[in-house]
Amino acid sequence: MSLRAKLALLFGAMGLLASALVGVFAFRATAGELVETTDAFLTTRAEEIAGGSRRSPGNRPSGGRNGDENVVVLQQPFEEDALAQTITADGDVLPASMALPVTDNTDAMAALEPGRVSTENVRFDDISIDGTSYRMVSMALPDGGAVQVARATGEDDDVLSALTLRIGLIAAAVAVAGAVAGWLIARQTTSSLRRLAGVASDVAETGDFTTAVDVSSRDEIGQLATSFRSMLAALEESREQQLRLVHDAGHELRTPLTSLRANVALLDRFERLAPDDRREIVAAVESELVELSDLFTELIELATDQRSTDMHVEAIDLADLAERVAERWERRTSREIVLSTTSSPVDGDAAMLERAITNLLSNAHKFSPEGSPIEIVVAAGRLAVRDSGPGVPAADRARIFDRFYRSELTRSMPGSGLGLAIVSQIVELHGGTVFVDDAPDGGAEIGFTLAAR
Known part of the structure; x- marks a missing residue:
């Protein structure tokens, strides 16, 4: 069932329920009012008979005196708009045109002693005579006995039946109107959702993340x-990055592979080459294999798309981290590393930050002349690696952290162009920033800044 149908049913049900509640209250109020009106009529008629102002059943018209012996009160005739019946003090029943049943309430009224004041000298019954419903009052007479007056409730029943029919029709109309209103409101409300669903279907079918979201x-x-629009933009950006990564990786892989292919071709004439040429070819092949290995490693690191949820964050000292990385690098390359550090506590993933520092040292090692030291400076969450190379031209500084970017100066040098991109990615995951500047004594100063504890 569609959302529109569900809302239409909900609005219709709410309208029906509200109409039903109003109808029940109206029915009960009307029924109560009719009963009160009938009871008032029956009580007045019984009081007239008990007081002598209206002729009782079985008696001829006569007159009575009201206080003054000279004032005669003529009895009114008993009208046919009600049934009446008198029970004398001796228990004789004097009916009018139709006998009324003597109920327990009637016996209780007739049993009252003459002249006794009762807090309840009137009682009501709902009776049925020959299939016709009546409302009956039983009232004690002053001289003993009781009078019964009954009136048919058919007219009241007809009124209540007509009211029930009208309430039902109104409730049905309100339910239909509510359902229509719910349908229209749902149609207006869900139009945007339908457009979104259409966009999602188009994207799923075409794979086009640039589809416009017209909401x-x-x-x-x-x-x-x-x-949803932001998600599509992120997916499109991710796909573009993947395509760019594949394209750039293919371009970077082509150079060492071409060189390897050429050197392998020379190996066909290995026996005819001079020993020095052999050693040179083997060294070239080894160098190309190392470059390919490093390139694959860095490609894998970038392709895994590490996120902050994969980090093992702990309290670490950036200075201690730099000292460990510098010690390993000195053993590996025999390059002198000069440390100028002060304790710098930060929160981060030690393994990831070690990788970032290693890549910075690798970059500095590549550009520093042989025999010149590399300096690492750490203070207040800031780590900088200074080399003695030619520095970074101002035009290239905005892009040296991009994947595979290599300036004109470095295109002929070994490397994948991914090392600094990995540094930028790691620092970004830690909420920090990367920077590039000129070193005080010449060369480049490249590093990052993290929030100090």
């Missing part, structure tokens, strides 16, 4: 559309 409302659906 501009400011409600929750608009927020959903904005998030």
Whole structure:
């Protein structure tokens, strides 16, 4: 069932329930009012008979005196708008045109002693005579006995039946109107959702993440559309990065592979080459294999797309970290590393930060003249690696952290162009920033800054 149908049913059910509740209250109020009106009529008629102002059943018209012996009160005839019956003090039943049943309430009224004041000298019953419903009152007479007056409730029942029919029709109309209103509201509300669903289907079928999301409302659906639009933009950017990575990787792999192919071709004439040429070819092949190995390693690190959720964050001292990396690098390359560090506590992933420092040292080692030292400076969450190379031209500084970027100066040098990109990625995951500047004594100063504890 669609959302529109569900909302239409919900609005219709709410309208039906509200109409039913109003109808029940109206029915009960009307029924109560009719009963009160009938009871008032029956009580007045019984009081007239008990007081002598209206002729009782079985008696001829006569007159009575009201206080003054000279004032005669003529009895009114008993009208046919009600049934009446008198029970004398001796227990004789004097009916009118139709006998009324003597109920327990009637016996209780007839049993009252003459002249006794009762707090309840009137009682009501609902009776049925020959299939017709009546409302009956039983009232004690002053001289003993009781009078019964009954009136048919058919007219009241007809009124209540007509009211029930009208309430049902109104409830049905309100339910239909509510369902229609719910359908229209749902149609208006879900139009944006339908457009979003259409965009999602188009993207799934075509794979085009640039599909426009034409939803501009400011409600929750608009927020959903904005998030969906941002998701598509992120997916498109990710795909572009993947394509660029594949393209750049293919370009970078082509150079060492071409060189390897040429050197392998020379190996066909290995026996005819001079010993020095042999050693040179083997060294070249070994160098190309190392470069390929490093390139594959860095490609894998970038392709894994590490996220902050993969980090093992702990309290570490950036100075201690730099000293460990410098010690390993000196053993590996015999390059002198000069440390100028002060304790610098930060929160981060030690393994990832060691990789970033190693890549900075590798970059400095590549550009520093042989025999010149590399300096590492650490203070207040800032780590900088200084080399003695030619420095970084101002035009290249904005791009040296891009993947595979290599300036004109470095295109002929070994390397993949991924080392500093990995540094930037690691630092970004730690919420820090990378920088490049001129070293005080010449060369480049490249590093990063993290939030100090």
